[in-house]
Amino acid sequence: MTLVAELELPAFDYTDPSLRGERFHEEMAAVRAKGWLAEGPYGYIALDRESAEFFLRTRSAIFPGMKIAEIFGVSEGPLYEQMKRNILHVNGPDHTRLRSLVNPALSPRAVERYRPEMSGFMQELLDQATASYGSDGSVRCDFVEAFAKPYPSLVIASVMGAPLEDAPKLHHWSNWIQRQFDAGSMATEREEIERAVEEFYEYAESLLRTRRESPGDDLISKLIAAVGPDAHPPDRLSDVECINLVFNVLVGGVDTSQSQLAHAIRLLAEHPDQWQRLQEDPSQAEGAVEEALRYEPITPFTARILTEEISYRDVTFPQDTIMMICAFTGNRDLGDEVQQDAERFDIAAAPEGGRGRALTFGAGVHYCLGANLARLELQEGLAFLATHLKELELDGEPEFGTISGIYGLDKLPVRFRR
Numbered sequence: 001m002t003l004v005a006e007l008e009l010p011a012f013d014y015t016d017p018s019l020r021g022e023r024f025h026e027e028m029a030a031v032r033a034k035g036w037l038a039e040g041p042y043g044y045i046a047l048d049r050e051s052a053e054f055f056l057r058t059r060s061a062i063f064p065g066m067k068i069a070e071i072f073g074v075s076e077g078p079l080y081e082q083m084k085r086n087i088l089h090v091n092g093p094d095h096t097r098l099r100s101l102v103n104p105a106l107s108p109r110a111v112e113r114y115r116p117e118m119s120g121f122m123q124e125l126l127d128q129a130t131a132s133y134g135s136d137g138s139v140r141c142d143f144v145e146a147f148a149k150p151y152p153s154l155v156i157a158s159v160m161g162a163p164l165e166d167a168p169k170l171h172h173w174s175n176w177i178q179r180q181f182d183a184g185s186m187a188t189e190r191e192e193i194e195r196a197v198e199e200f201y202e203y204a205e206s207l208l209r210t211r212r213e214s215p216g217d218d219l220i221s222k223l224i225a226a227v228g229p230d231a232h233p234p235d236r237l238s239d240v241e242c243i244n245l246v247f248n249v250l251v252g253g254v255d256t257s258q259s260q261l262a263h264a265i266r267l268l269a270e271h272p273d274q275w276q277r278l279q280e281d282p283s284q285a286e287g288a289v290e291e292a293l294r295y296e297p298i299t300p301f302t303a304r305i306l307t308e309e310i311s312y313r314d315v316t317f318p319q320d321t322i323m324m325i326c327a328f329t330g331n332r333d334l335g336d337e338v339q340q341d342a343e344r345f346d347i348a349a350a351p352e353g354g355r356g357r358a359l360t361f362g363a364g365v366h367y368c369l370g371a372n373l374a375r376l377e378l379q380e381g382l383a384f385l386a387t388h389l390k391e392l393e394l395d396g397e398p399e400f401g402t403i404s405g406i407y408g409l410d411k412l413p414v415r416f417r418r
Contacts, residue, residue, distance in 0.1 A: 001316045004044060010034040014301055014324060015041050015183065020400035020407075024300075024328075032329045037315070043322030045301070049333035049359070052325045054312060055304055057364035064305035064322060065089040065181075072186045078198040079180065079190075085244040088366060095365065101237050102245050102369065105222045111373045113217075114158060118380040121154045122147070126388055130418050140395050143412040144262050147381075152257035155377050156250055161211055161218025166203075173200040174254035177247075182405035200250070204243045220246055253370045256298055257377050259401075259408030260360075264292035264382060266412055267345055269394045274347050278386040285383035288347040289375055290358065293331075295345050297360035298407045300328040327359040389416040 012031045013019075019027060031038050036048040046052050055061055065083050074080045083089060087098055104110060129146040130139050153167035153174075162170065176196035179185035185193065207220060215221040223245060226237040237245075268275040268288070278284050306321045317323070332342040341349065361368035368374070385392075396413035 003316050009039040012038045017402050019403050045324045047326050047329045049330040052330035055323045055325050060308050060310045061304035061306050063088045064303050079194045082197050087248050101226045105219050108372045111376050117158050122384040138415050140415050143414045148258045148262040152254045156253050159219050161216050161220045174251050177251045178255045255406045257374050259298040259406050262409040262412050263296040269392050271345050282383040282386045285379045288382050289378040291347045293358040293360040297327040300403050330359045392416045
């Protein structure tokens with residue numbers, strides 16, 4: 001066995017703020033060509049699908065959230081309490097118990113009930129975006145502001161059982177709280193992150209009281225049923241656990257869906273043949289979502305820290321080694337028969353056609369809690385837009401965000417006809 005520190009590995013700095021857009025693609029292709037493992041600023045990067053699956057699924061690795069808290073001296077206060085109770089940082093039987101309580105409300109069948117509302121939200125946003133037309137009859141807008149940003153917030157408000165007029169506040173809190181996973185933001189914006197956590201806790205506690213008095217067919221009402229006197233120990237959910245599960249759904253379901261929807265529309269606008277294919281058959285929205293998740297994952301890197309020494313591919317990784325699992329390159333390992341198509345964006349190339357399911361939602365016990373909701377939200381959004389827009393094209397250069405944390409678009413200028 002060879003100790004990982006003894007290997008001569010290519011270096012890759014995933015904290016470089018200039019890594020975005022086409023340059024990000026080029027740099028990732030270059031480092032992947034050198035092997036399956038690279039060295040980063042804080043640990044090592046697993047670059048192929050097999051190693052990514054291994055480090056995401058092994059029980060000898062956990063999400064390093066509390067290590068982040070330690071590094072930045074977060075030892076008390078709302079942010080610390082949130083990090084300590086975040087389901088990402090809970091492991092073992094407690095993690096299994098919490099997931100078993102929230103999973104039924106986010107199962108494929110359960111989230112189907114939100115499909116009409118999703119379509120309704122898109123209709124409202126389209127009406128707002130097309131309130132005025134250009135002299136040539138076309139509509140110009142920033143897709144991020146007009147559609148991608150408000151849409152997931154409205155969906156999450158509906159799922160939570162929150163008033164729809166609170167959607168902008170939910171987006172604001174989610175956007176700030178999500179920055180706890182970005183080292184740069186934790187170093188420079190911690191006060192704002194702390195404030196957002198505290199404000200959302202107060203809001204969620206109030207919403208919990210409202211839903212307890214007047215339950216509905218929403219996530220919080222379903223979780224309250226697991227809190228109440230009819231729930232059976234040891235499965236009973238505490239109020240604190242209930243609020244933190246709602247917290248997880250909010251933080252995990254707004255910026256992520258916003259960013260993935262924006263990237264999907266960008267890719268379709270850049271590939272007119274694919275947009276035409278979707279327009280001709282909106283049922284291909286499912287394939288378009290899967291291809292967008294594969295081609296431009298908004299979580300290009302996911303962190304794990306080893307809880308014990310492990311060996312993999314004749315390499316020894318010591319305890320406390322930080323591993324960054326790269327979904328971007330892992331998603332491009334398609335198998336020998338179709339590997340030449342890895343850089344081809346094709347909404348008809350479903351996973352069963354040789355392209356493995358994207359690693360964008362993770363894998364293993366910490367597989368994304370809201371993956372079913374996110375997939376449906378994206379599918380409904382793309383199907384609606386394909387049905388109601390024509391001549392979609394970019395109306396300027398997209399402005400890419402950084403790959404640190406959630407990789408999104410700051411602006412996406414588009415032009416279309418209704």
